[in-house]
Amino acid sequence: MDSLITAAARALAAGDPLGALKRVALRDDAPALALRGIAMAQLGDLVRAKALLRRAGRAFGPKEVVARARCMVAEAEIALVSRDLGWPEKALEAARTALEAHGDRVNAAHARHIEARRLLLIGRLDEAERMLAGLDPTSLPPALRAAHELVIAGIAIRRLQARAARGALSRAGRAAREAAIPALSAEVERASLAMTTPAARLIAGGEQRLLLLEQVETLLSSQVLVVDACRNLVRCEERTVSLATRPVLFALARAMAEAWPADMPRSALVARAFGGKHADESHRARLRVEVGRLRAELRSLADVGATKRGFALDPHGGRRLVVLAPPADEKHAAVLALLADGEAWSSSSLAMALGASPRTVQRGLELLAAAGKVQSFGHGRARRWVAASVPGFPPALLLPGPLPGD
Template identity: 70%
Template sequence: MDSLITAAARALASGDALGALKRVALRDDAPALALRGIAMAQLGDLVRAKALLKSAARAFGPREAVARARCVVAEAEIALVSRDLTWPPKALDAAAKVLEAHGDRVNAAHAGNIAIRRLVLIGRLDEAERALGRLDPTPLPPPLRAAHELVAAGIAVRRLRTEAARAALDRAGFAARQAGMPVLTAEVETAARVLDLPAARLVSRGDERPLRLAEVEALFSSTLVVDACRHVVRADGAVVPLASRPVLFALARALAEAWPGDVARGVLIARAFRGKHADESHRARLRVEIGRLRAELAGLAEVLATKRGFALLPRGSGEIAVLAPLVEGPHAAVLAFLADGEAWSSSALSIALGASPRTVQRALESLAGEDKVQAIGRGRARRWMSPPLSGFPTILLLPGPLPSD
């Protein structure tokens, strides 16, 4: 490797993308193309970066398997940052194996970090946690060690383990300062702010107030919670999922919001069945659904009949509360992803949400009609984005189970 390539690589390692480009901008050999691609990625031109890395991978000879694998890893990271979730993860896994077999443990670990970040993004937290446990961060240089700790913090935040998240962010901040890269330090600081922002609303005894993540974690340990972020009912570590039974969840939420009082039958019918006028068929259906709700909540709470309607009573002497998103609506989950400020394709949102492409497309069109999101590009290059909303509850709306799920 010649001196210009070596100097450009060192510049990139320290975060000096412009310094690297000054040394290799006019060269078209494979190593220069690869370094130019990484530099363009650091400068934010992801389309050009991807094209350069593809050219570099083709230009490397058959005996340069490690160099080609490094190009694949860089391309995978660009795909992740640009939210191209259709990029094949098997290619990244194959590249990591090549790097590991040739003794490049640092880049192999970097490939593992990228794979874990993708799993976290689409809510596969169990797989991500197992993969993170198998990854040894000891040989990693400070920039990659910071990235590793950011992944650990992301998993802990999704699991509502706020103390573990804060500890991981402290380690990430230390590694970022060691690396001397202001961009990385800023990324850690941005991630740490999530812990201090409002994440949800607590509705209890007729009042409501915002909660931070640590307060949400504490709430789950002491209260029967009707969780409108995940559409479950939680108490004492037990979880009753009601996401696929919207009528039962609507009844549970209405009863929890009114606790310790009761709710009139007409109000329950309006909330659960969206009926403006209650007739005998509505009242009969309400009795059936209340019976089903009693069966689902057996052991956690009782549903008692009163003169005018029904009331929810927790087992023991605990309290009842509703945990609601700060922003609610039919497309809140889509907005939660777009609130990170990145540009998403509709196919990537479909993968992350586990919804059909057409459902996501309809949601995006509806939000665009309300000027909440905007489209950039056309055809397959079209991306959707929204400016970050202050205090938007992205964490609790994103997919992935909590510890007791």
Template identity: 70%
Template sequence: MDSLITAAARALAAGDPLGALKRVALREDAPALALRGIAMAQLGDLVRAKALVRRAARAFGPKEALARARCVVAEAEIALASRDLAGWPAKPLDAARATLDASGDRRNAAHARYLEVRRLLLLGRLDEAERILADLDPTPFPPALRTAHELVVTGIAMRRIRAKPAREALARATQAARAARIPALTAEVESAARALNAPAARLLDQGSERPLLLDDVEALLASKSRLVVDACRHAVRDGSSVISLATRPVLFALVRALAEAWPGDVSRDALVKQAFGAKHADESHRARLRVEIGRLRAMLRPLATLSATKDGFTLAPKRARDIVVLARPVEEQYAAVLAFLADGESWSSSALAIALDTSQRTVQRALDALAAEAKIQSVGHGRARRWMTPPVLGFTTSLLLPTPLPTE
């Protein structure tokens, strides 16, 4: 490897893409193309970066399997940064990681694993992410890779609503980022710190409302003295006892309305409007309400009682002293779509459909509605069209993203 390639590689490792480009910008050989691609990725031109890395992979000869494997890892990182989840190179990345392991390039092999973990975290597949992470020991890695490891640990802990492990991992990430001395990495750690220290949810308690930090949310969910109607995960819980209503939207709408009115009752007409979206309650609505109330009463029996009153129904806890509602920091029809867009990256509708596990048509309807309200904006056309929005100011979006509520 010549001196210019070596110097460009060192510049990229130090987070200096312009310094790297000064050395290889006019070269067309395979190593220079790969370095130019990585430099363009660091500068944010992900489309050109992807094209350059692919050209480099084709330019390397048949005996340069290690170099081609590194190009595959670079392409996967570009795909993750551009939220190209539909084009994620799952099989090529696995093959590249095996090649890197066999060639003794443990650092890039580990980097490939971290990319997969970050993708799983983005999709809310926390169990799979933790299984892969358990096999990775960051101790022998350089500071930049240790930072990436601890940022992933922080993200998983936040999604699991475990504040103390999240803060401990973030402290380790901060220390590793200082040792790495890469401005972009330091900025990523600072962004994670802001998210961890921002309000994560809202507490609705007898007509009052206040924001909660992640630590407060964790304490609330662990409390046995309060019956929590969790509007973030659509569940009702009392300490370690959890009743999920994630697949029963009508029942959850009823229990939330009753919880917000506690210790008072809610009229039958109000419940019909809340649960069924009817403007006027007729006998068929009231009959359906009786059926749904019966189902809700049976499901909540271990934690609460649901009683009829003169005008409607009231909810009362069995063991807890009161009832509160844990609400998302931002609530609207398309909050889940906004949550993904609020990371500041640009998303395609196909990537959002994969992340939300729904159809692309459903996602496109949501995007069109949000765009009509000027809450998001798009760039590009056709398959190159991407959607983005500024971050939700003052809030972390970790509790907006879909993921199962831990029951342990």
């Protein structure tokens, strides 16, 4: 490897893409193409970066397995940043295996981090954790240590483990300062906002207040019966009843929980669950059926009793009943939570991350766009969505993933 290629590689490792381009911008050999592609990716020109890396991959000979694998890892990282979550997993896995087999420990670890970050985005937390299990972060360069700790922090935040998240973010900050890469330090700072931004809203006794991540963790580990409107479930300690696929039942549970300890009138329940303005006899009949179903679902946690004017929840054991909701009322809060990372998402990747149908996500995006909360650019398959300035939607609670004890 000649001196210019070596110098360009060192510049990229230090987060200096312009310094790298000064050395290889006019060269078209395979190593220079690869370095130019990585430099363009660091500068944000992802389309050009992808094209250069593909050219480099084709230019390397069949015996240059390590170089081709490195190009594949770089292309996978571009796909991740572009939120192209449908990028082939097996290609990255094959590249990582090749790097490990040839002793390129650092780039193999980088490939593992990319895989773990993708798994984290789509809510597969256990798999992301297993992906990192074999890595010793102390043996990695500072930039990779910071990336490692950011993934650890992301897993802890999604599991509502505030102490573990703070520890990982602190270690990530130290590693980022040691790496002296401004973009990496900025990424750590953005991730740290999840610890100081309200993660949810507590509704109890007709009053509301915002909660930080630590407060949410404390609430869910207490003996309070929680109707969780962030994940559409009802839980108390380790017992959980998911109503994610039963929106009518969850709407009834939330309405009664917000009214607790009082009851909720039948007309109000009809409006919340069915959208009806007036509770006629057909609505009342349907309400009785749905309340019966809700009673069966919640029998291990609470009773659903009838009153003269409506229905009321009665938690077992005299427990307190609260509602945990997103920081602000928003029907498509989960979509906004994903877009809150500042990256440009395709609707198909949003659907993959949320576990929803592409058409459902597309309808939500159109409604959010009409309200001025998201913006799009591009057309067809190249269309991408970004969030407008919508405060109050940190991704801590709104993304898929199990709660403690699930």
